[in-house]
Amino acid sequence: MKQRKLVVASTNPGKLRELRAILDKLPLALVSVGELLPSLHIEEPFGTFAENAAHKALTVARATGELALADDSGLEVEALDGRPGVLSSRIAATDPQRIQWLLDQMKDVPDEQRGARFVCVVALATAAGLVGSWEGTVAGRITRKPLGTHGFGYDPVFYYPPFGCTFGQLEPERKNEVSHRSRALRRLCAALPDILRQLEEGPGPDE
Numbered sequence: 001m002k003q004r005k006l007v008v009a010s011t012n013p014g015k016l017r018e019l020r021a022i023l024d025k026l027p028l029a030l031v032s033v034g035e036l037l038p039s040l041h042i043e044e045p046f047g048t049f050a051e052n053a054a055h056k057a058l059t060v061a062r063a064t065g066e067l068a069l070a071d072d073s074g075l076e077v078e079a080l081d082g083r084p085g086v087l088s089s090r091i092a093a094t095d096p097q098r099i100q101w102l103l104d105q106m107k108d109v110p111d112e113q114r115g116a117r118f119v120c121v122v123a124l125a126t127a128a129g130l131v132g133s134w135e136g137t138v139a140g141r142i143t144r145k146p147l148g149t150h151g152f153g154y155d156p157v158f159y160y161p162p163f164g165c166t167f168g169q170l171e172p173e174r175k176n177e178v179s180h181r182s183r184a185l186r187r188l189c190a191a192l193p194d195i196l197r198q199l200e201e202g203p204g205p206d207e
C-alpha cells in the first residue's frame with residue numbers, strides 16, 4: 001500500500017507525538033496543519049465533540065486537498081450536568097484558572113457525586129466529505145485539590161480509580177494506556193487499513 005499524507009488539524013506537539021506513536025504501523029506520513037497552512041484558524045462552534053471534530057477535519061481536508069484528522073475533547077462532570085464539556089478549554093484563560101473554576105463549582109459536591117469523564121472524538125475526512133468518527137472515554141472522579149504535575153488541562157484534579165492516583169501523577173506513557181484520546185485513536189487505527197484500501201481503490205462504478 002502506498003504511503004499517504006495525513007494532515008493533523010492540530011499544532012499541539014503532545015497530540016502529534018501521541019498520534020505518531022499510535023499510528024506508526026500504518027503507511028501514513030503525518031503532517032501538522034501548521035506546517036502546510038500556518039495561518040489557518042478553525043473555530044469550534046458546535047455543541048458536541050463529534051460535530052466540532054468533523055468540522056475541523058473537513059475544513060483541513062478541503063483547505064489542503066489531503067486526508068485530514070481532527071480531534072475534539074473535554075471533561076464532562078456529572079454534578080455539573082456535563083459541563084464544562086465542549087467549553088473545557090474556553091471556560092478560563094489558563095490551566096490553573098480552569099482547575100480553580102472547576103474546584104469552585106464543585107466545592108459543595110459530596111464525594112460520592114464527584115464522577116466525571118474525559119471524552120475525545122477523532123474524525124477523519126477527505127475533501128469529498130467525512131469518512132468517519134470514533135469516540136473514546138475514560139471515567140474518574142474530581143478531587144478537592146490538584147495533585148501531580150504531569151499532563152495538562154484538568155489532569156491534576158482527575159482521579160483515576162484503577163490506578164489510584166490522578167492523571168497529573170502519571171507518566172505520559174501510563175496515561176496513554178487508558179486515556180480517552182488513545183482509546184479513540186485505537187478505534188480509528190483499527191478501522192484505518194480498510195479505509196486506506198478503499199481510498200486507494202477510489203469510488204466504485206456506481207458511485
Ligand code: IMP
Nearest residue numbers: 071072073074075088089152153154155
Ligand atoms: P481541545 O480538544 O484541544 O479543544 O481541548 C479541550 C480541553 O479539554 C483542553 O484544553 C483541556 O482543558 C481539556 N482536556 C482534553 N483532554 C484532556 C486531557 O487529556 N487531560 C486534561 N484535560 C484535557
